[in-house]
Amino acid sequence: MHLTPDIGIWIGGLLTLGIFSFLYGDNPYYKFCEALFIGVSAGHWFVTLFWTVFVAKMIRNVEIGLNTFITQGFSAGMADYMHWSYIFGGILGFLMLLRLFPKIGWISRWSLAFVVGTTSGYYFITYLVSNGLRQIQRTILPLYVHGDFYTTIGNLIIIVGTFCGLTYFFFSKEHKGTFGGLARLGIWFLMITFGASFGYTVMSRMSLLIGRMDYIFGTWLGMLG
Amino acid sequence: MRRQLPIIIVFVSGAFMAIQYFIPHDAGVFFYEYGLDWIIVIGIFAMLLGIWSLFKVQLDKVVKRSPGWGYSVVALGGLFFMLIGGPLWGIEEGTPFMQVFWYIYTPIQATMFSLLAFYIASAAYRAFRARTVLATILLLTAMVIMLRLIPLGPISGSNQKLATWILMVPSMAANRAILIGIGLGIVATCLKIILGIERAYMGHD
Numbered sequence: 001m002h003l004t005p006d007i008g009i010w011i012g013g014l015l016t017l018g019i020f021s022f023l024y025g026d027n028p029y030y031k032f033c034e035a036l037f038i039g040v041s042a043g044h045w046f047v048t049l050f051w052t053v054f055v056a057k058m059i060r061n062v063e064i065g066l067n068t069f070i071t072q073g074f075s076a077g078m079a080d081y082m083h084w085s086y087i088f089g090g091i092l093g094f095l096m097l098l099r100l101f102p103k104i105g106w107i108s109r110w111s112l113a114f115v116v117g118t119t120s121g122y123y124f125i126t127y128l129v130s131n132g133l134r135q136i137q138r139t140i141l142p143l144y145v146h147g148d149f150y151t152t153i154g155n156l157i158i159i160v161g162t163f164c165g166l167t168y169f170f171f172s173k174e175h176k177g178t179f180g181g182l183a184r185l186g187i188w189f190l191m192i193t194f195g196a197s198f199g200y201t202v203m204s205r206m207s208l209l210i211g212r213m214d215y216i217f218g219t220w221l222g223m224l225g
Numbered sequence: 226m227r228r229q230l231p232i233i234i235v236f237v238s239g240a241f242m243a244i245q246y247f248i249p250h251d252a253g254v255f256f257y258e259y260g261l262d263w264i265i266v267i268g269i270f271a272m273l274l275g276i277w278s279l280f281k282v283q284l285d286k287v288v289k290r291s292p293g294w295g296y297s298v299v300a301l302g303g304l305f306f307m308l309i310g311g312p313l314w315g316i317e318e319g320t321p322f323m324q325v326f327w328y329i330y331t332p333i334q335a336t337m338f339s340l341l342a343f344y345i346a347s348a349a350y351r352a353f354r355a356r357t358v359l360a361t362i363l364l365l366t367a368m369v370i371m372l373r374l375i376p377l378g379p380i381s382g383s384n385q386k387l388a389t390w391i392l393m394v395p396s397m398a399a400n401r402a403i404l405i406g407i408g409l410g411i412v413a414t415c416l417k418i419i420l421g422i423e424r425a426y427m428g429h430d
Binding site for chain 2: 008009011012013015016018019020022023031032033034035036037038039040041042043044045046047048049050051053054057058082085086088089090092093094096097099100106109110111112113114115116117118119120121122123124125127128130131132135136138139154157158159160161162163164165166168169186187188189190191192193194195196198199200201202203205206208209211212215
C-alpha cells in the first residue's frame with residue numbers, strides 16, 4: 001500500500017467517498033460534495049464557454065471586422081464585412097439579460113423568439129431528413145435477395161419490425177384485432193431494443209464504477225500493484 | 226410589441242431557416258452559418274442569467290439562514306472560485322482553474338454517474354424477474370449484449386455474432402420506428418411553433 005502524496009488525488013478520493021456515501025442515505029458529507037459540484041460546475045462551464053465561444057467567436061469576429069475596416073475601409077469584400085454580424089448576436093444576447101428587469105423583461109422575448117424560430121426551422125428540415133426520410137429510405141429493402149437467405153430474413157424482420165413498431169406508436173386507432181396484433185408484435189421488437197439499451201447502460205455504468213474503484217484503490221491508496 | 230413581434234420573429238427566422246435548405250443562395254448560406262453562431266452567442270448570455278439565478282437562490286438561503294444554508298456557502302464558494310479563478314489564472318492545463326476541474330469536478334461527476342450502477346442492479350432485479358414473455362425478451366437481449374465483451378470460452382464467438390445480429394436486425398427495426406416517431410413529433414412541433422400555434426415559449430404576461 002503506497003498512499004499518494006498528491007493532495008489533489010486526496011481531495012478527489014475524499015469527494016468520491018462523499019458521493020458514494022449517498023448509498024447509505026442522504027447525509028451532510030454527500031450534501032457538501034453535491035453543493036461543491038453545483039458551484040464548481042456552473043462556474044467552470046460559464047468561464048470555459050465565455051473564453052471558447054464568446055471570446056473566440058464574437059469578440060474575435062468583431063475584431064477581424066474592425067481590422068478589415070481600418071486597413072481596407074469600404075473596399076473590402078462583402079464576406080469580410082459579415083464578421084460584423086456577430087454584433088447582432090451580441091445585441092440579441094444582451095436583450096436576453098433584460099429579463100432581470102421586470103418592467104422591460106418582455107423585450108427578452110425577441111431574442112428568445114429568434115432562438116426558438118431559427119432552431120425550429122433548422123430542426124424542421126434536419127429531423128425530417130435524418131429521422132424521417134432517411135430512416136424510411138433505409139427500411140425500403142429487397143424482400144428477396146437471391147442466394148442470401150440470412151439477408152432475406154434480416155430484411156423481412158427489419159421491414160416487419162419497423163412497421164409493427166410504428167403501429168404500436170399510432171394511438172389514433174384503438175389497438176384491437178389485426179391492428180392490435182401488429183402493435184403487440186411491435187412491443188416485442190421494442191423490448192429487444194430496450195433490452196439492448198439496458199445492457200449497454202449497465203456496461204457503461206459498471207465501467208465507470210470500475211474506474212472509480214481503480215481511482216480509490218489504485219491511484220489514491222496504491223493498493224493495486 | 227409584447228406578443229405579436231415575437232411571433233413574427235419566430236415565423237420569419239423559422240421559415241427562412243427552413244426555406245434556405247431548398248434555395249441555394251448566398252443570403253441563405255449566410256443566415257444558416259451566422260444564424261446558428263448567433264444562437265450560441267445568445268446562449269452565453271442566457272447562461273449568465275442562469276448563473277445569476279443560482280447566485281440569487283443560494284444567497285437568499287444564506288441571508289435568511291434557511292435550513293442547509295451552509296451548503297449554499299459551499300456552492301457560492303465553488304462558483305466564485307471558478308468565476309474569479311478562470312480570468313485570473315487562465316483556463317490552460319496546470320492552472321488552479323483546471324486543477325479544480327480535474328481534482329474536484331471530474332471525480333464527483335464520474336462518481337455520480339457510477340452511482341447508477343448500484344441502482345441499476347436493483348432495477349435489473351425487478352425488471353429481470355422473467356414473469357412475462359416481454360420481460361423474458363428484455364432479459365435475454367440484455368444478457369446477450371452484456372456478455373458480448375466478456376470472455377466466455379468457446380461460446381464467445383457465437384455470442385458476439387448473436388449480439389451483432391440483434392443490434393443490426395430486430396433492435397435496428399424497433400429503433401427505426403422510434404426514430405421515425407421522434408422525427409415526426411419534432412417536425413410537427415417545429416411547424417406548430419413556426420406557424421404560431423404553439424406559443425408556450427413566450428410564457429405569461
